[in-house]
Amino acid sequence: MTKRERRQFFTGLGFTSLWIVGLGLFTAYPVLASLYYSFCDYSILKSPVWCGLSNYTELFSDDLFWLSLKNTLIYAGVSVPLGAVVALSLALLLNQDVRGRPLFRVLFYLPSIVPLVAASMLWMWIFNGQVGLLNWVLTPLLEPFGLTPPGWLVDPAWAKSALIIMSLWGTGNAMVIYLAGLQNVPRELYEAAEIDGASGFRRFWHVTLPQLAPVVYFNVVMSLIGALQIFTQAIVMSSAASGGTGTEMDGFPARSTLFYTMHLFATAFYDLRMGYASAMAYVLFLIIAGLTWLATRVSRDRLN
Amino acid sequence: MRSVVLTAILLGIGVPGVWADGADEGRAKVRVSYWEKWVGPEARSIKAVAEAFNRSQGRIVVEVMTVSPIDRKTLVATAGGDPPDIAGLYGHNLASFADAEALMPLEEFIRRDGLTPEQWLERYYPVYQRIVQHNGRIYAGISTPAMITLHWNKTLFREAGLDPERPPRTVAELDEYARKLTKRDPQTGEITQIGFLPQEPGWWPWIFCRWFGGELFDGERITLATDPRNLAAMRWVASYSQTYGAEALARFASGFAGQMNSPQSGFFSGKVAMVFQGVWYNNYIREYKPGLDYGAASAWPSASPGIDDFGMAEADLMVIPRGAKHPQEAWEFIKYVNRNNPRATRREELEGSELLCYLQEKNSPLREWSPFFAQHHPHPYIAAFRELSASPHAQATPDIGIWTEYQREVLNAFTRVRLLLETPEAALASAQQRLEKSWARHRRSLELHGQIPTKKGALAP
Numbered sequence: 001m002t003k004r005e006r007r008q009f010f011t012g013l014g015f016t017s018l019w020i021v022g023l024g025l026f027t028a029y030p031v032l033a034s035l036y037y038s039f040c041d042y043s044i045l046k047s048p049v050w051c052g053l054s055n056y057t058e059l060f061s062d063d064l065f066w067l068s069l070k071n072t073l074i075y076a077g078v079s080v081p082l083g084a085v086v087a088l089s090l091a092l093l094l095n096q097d098v099r100g101r102p103l104f105r106v107l108f109y110l111p112s113i114v115p116l117v118a119a120s121m122l123w124m125w126i127f128n129g130q131v132g133l134l135n136w137v138l139t140p141l142l143e144p145f146g147l148t149p150p151g152w153l154v155d156p157a158w159a160k161s162a163l164i165i166m167s168l169w170g171t172g173n174a175m176v177i178y179l180a181g182l183q184n185v186p187r188e189l190y191e192a193a194e195i196d197g198a199s200g201f202r203r204f205w206h207v208t209l210p211q212l213a214p215v216v217y218f219n220v221v222m223s224l225i226g227a228l229q230i231f232t233q234a235i236v237m238s239s240a241a242s243g244g245t246g247t248e249m250d251g252f253p254a255r256s257t258l259f260y261t262m263h264l265f266a267t268a269f270y271d272l273r274m275g276y277a278s279a280m281a282y283v284l285f286l287i288i289a290g291l292t293w294l295a296t297r298v299s300r301d302r303l304n
Numbered sequence: 305m306r307s308v309v310l311t312a313i314l315l316g317i318g319v320p321g322v323w324a325d326g327a328d329e330g331r332a333k334v335r336v337s338y339w340e341k342w343v344g345p346e347a348r349s350i351k352a353v354a355e356a357f358n359r360s361q362g363r364i365v366v367e368v369m370t371v372s373p374i375d376r377k378t379l380v381a382t383a384g385g386d387p388p389d390i391a392g393l394y395g396h397n398l399a400s401f402a403d404a405e406a407l408m409p410l411e412e413f414i415r416r417d418g419l420t421p422e423q424w425l426e427r428y429y430p431v432y433q434r435i436v437q438h439n440g441r442i443y444a445g446i447s448t449p450a451m452i453t454l455h456w457n458k459t460l461f462r463e464a465g466l467d468p469e470r471p472p473r474t475v476a477e478l479d480e481y482a483r484k485l486t487k488r489d490p491q492t493g494e495i496t497q498i499g500f501l502p503q504e505p506g507w508w509p510w511i512f513c514r515w516f517g518g519e520l521f522d523g524e525r526i527t528l529a530t531d532p533r534n535l536a537a538m539r540w541v542a543s544y545s546q547t548y549g550a551e552a553l554a555r556f557a558s559g560f561a562g563q564m565n566s567p568q569s570g571f572f573s574g575k576v577a578m579v580f581q582g583v584w585y586n587n588y589i590r591e592y593k594p595g596l597d598y599g600a601a602s603a604w605p606s607a608s609p610g611i612d613d614f615g616m617a618e619a620d621l622m623v624i625p626r627g628a629k630h631p632q633e634a635w636e637f638i639k640y641v642n643r644n645n646p647r648a649t650r651r652e653e654l655e656g657s658e659l660l661c662y663l664q665e666k667n668s669p670l671r672e673w674s675p676f677f678a679q680h681h682p683h684p685y686i687a688a689f690r691e692l693s694a695s696p697h698a699q700a701t702p703d704i705g706i707w708t709e710y711q712r713e714v715l716n717a718f719t720r721v722r723l724l725l726e727t728p729e730a731a732l733a734s735a736q737q738r739l740e741k742s743w744a745r746h747r748r749s750l751e752l753h754g755q756i757p758t759k760k761g762a763l764a765p
Contacts, residue, residue, distance in 0.1 A: 041749050044404070045404045130556070130559025151554045241561050243504070
């Protein structure tokens with residue numbers, strides 16, 4: 001390194017030093033500290049006491065760990081593909097040359113900027129078993145078959161489905177990204193396909209989708225990471241449905257909406273078991289990293 | 305030169321008189337920070353009491369700040385070494401916070417004031433004595449006490465041909481009244497009004513076990529599934545779903561779930577005729593259903609042989625977090641809020657606990673009530689709440705360090721039983737199994753940190 005390069009290096013370091021200090025203090029240190037705590041009996045107020053792998057071994061015999069993981073994987077497994085299909089379908093529709101297109105785009109994007117708590121309160125009313133909008137629509141449709149709509153948030157068989165339906169509310173972000181991707185598909189590919197006699201569906205399947213593969217990959221991975229960390233809407237809905245019992249982290253009703261991050265949060269901040277919660281956080285990190293790796297591996301050929 | 309003068313003025317050096325006054329005041333007064341969770345009438349009342357305390361002496365200024373969620377913020381602030389001087393925790397926080405060594409025990413302060421801890425405790429009703437203690441040590445004073453009892457809608461009682469002045473006296477009567485007070489849509493058969501719903505409001509399903517005479521914890525072992533009276537309580541819960549239909553009840557209740565703070569609540573909207581609620585309910589009735597003709601029972605319907613004065617107590621607590629900067633001054637305020645003027649015959653003479661409970665329209669946790677407080681209390685049923693407070697059978701949250709987990713387990717078991725997803729036996733057994741593991745782990749943790757003797761009998765290093 002020449003003298004000039006060294007000076008440039010230190011100048012650069014000087015300009016980025018604030019960020020480096022911030023990253024070290026507020027991100028790197030907590031991440032590493034929580035890794036250490038995951039091997040300790042630690043309640044935040046008492047000094048951590050090393051307990052080896054016992055937090056991790058206990059995790060695997062904790063039936064609530066498995067239940068919360070199962071609930072989370074079911075939620076992610078349904079909401080991510082469903083969200084991708086809905087977002088892509090909306091993007092395709094909004095990519096059509098129709099009157100008032102900018103207005104429609106705004107309308108479909110708007111829900112994404114509504115804060116999650118506010119949106120949850122709104123959906124709570126939509127899912128209300130007696131006076132909810134959804135059941136108001138469903139009741140006359142189901143009546144001829146002698147069926148009644150479910151109580152949604154108070155019914156363990158339907159509460160997760162309600163949250164999955166609600167997750168579609170926030171597809172606006174993914175929709176905008178798909179829309180940007182669609183505009184980048186070269187027109188000549190469509191023209192060539194048309195000359196070859198490809199139908200609308202075949203053009204979508206053989207031109208649009210392969211061209212959008214990197215965008216689909218990005219959206220799916222981001223949604224997967226978000227879905228595995230579902231938290232706010234679940235606790236707001238769980239709390240409201242249970243009547244605000246103070247046990248909102250328990251996934252009311254009957255733990256049907258007990259998601260991984262809720263179990264983690266309750267363990268850390270209600271039960272004051274920070275060491276165990278840190279172990280849970282690292283396991284979730286490994287699960288997310290593993291699934292992201294899997295998604296990358298599966299889609300590698302298409303991406304290339 | 306001009307800049308030096310300007311700087312001096314800006315720093316306050318140019319106005320020594322004003323600056324010195326401020327400094328004198330700062331030196332003379334100790335500012336005690338008090339974090340409280342409530343907003344609305346409760347917050348206004350506690351602020352009024354703090355102001356009364358501030359006026360009553362010249363050395364301490366209590367500054368009330370509304371903080372939410374109080375338990376987590378207190379926890380993090382205490383861990384960070386900068387807690388408030390007083391934190392207004394929930395009663396159910398006490399055991400876990402004390403086991404986490406987050407709180408200062410109060411016996412030393414009490415002794416310094418010339419009282420023994422026993423004399424201090426003796427001033428409270430027995431149920432409140434238990435609420436301020438964990439493992440036999442006193443960790444808290446009481447800010448907002450409450451008793452919970454059966455509230456009934458007198459108008460609906462009249463419509464059903466029941467005596468509106470006579471609440472049910474036994475569980476059998478409660479069930480019978482509930483049947484008489486239940487209405488269905490003649491066309492659809494859907495429930496349109498119900499006499500009683502075990503899940504309304506659903507905040508304390510564990511109390512049903514205590515009500516039926518069951519123990520949740522015997523001081524050593526978890527007894528949720530091993531005490532047959534707990535099983536009897538859960539069977540009673542299941543009987544409602546079996547009688548009216550679990551799905552029909554859930555659908556009916558979903559219309560007003562979580563609507564306690566609104567006119568749509570089950571009780572205010574006339575959809576539920578009887579409900580267990582606290583002394584605070586009168587404030588809500590005034591706000592959301594003014595003029596509602598209701599009653600509050602002076603005891604729960606008898607569910608256990610020989611016990612006809614059962615009641616449930618709750619309390620919000622004032623604690624001194626470990627690391628508080630002004631513990632002695634914090635204690636002075638806690639002491640003020642936990643005493644009264646037993647001779648008060650006028651509103652202006654009310655002090656401490658009674659002033660706060662008068663403003664909040666709640667019962668006092670202290671045995672001795674002043675003539676004014678007892679006779680001119682704004683709550684129309686305060687006599688019933690006084691009777692409940694004095695009951696030797698009044699129950700509160702069990703004193704166990706894993707109560708947060710315990711509460712969640714009971715709620716889950718209760719929900720599964722209520723929805724007929726599991727038998728009461730199976731639901732309690734699986735909760736018991738998890739709780740036994742949690743309790744053993746909690747004990748191990750206390751041993752690891754040297755808070756209880758290890759199995760070998762020595763405290764860990």
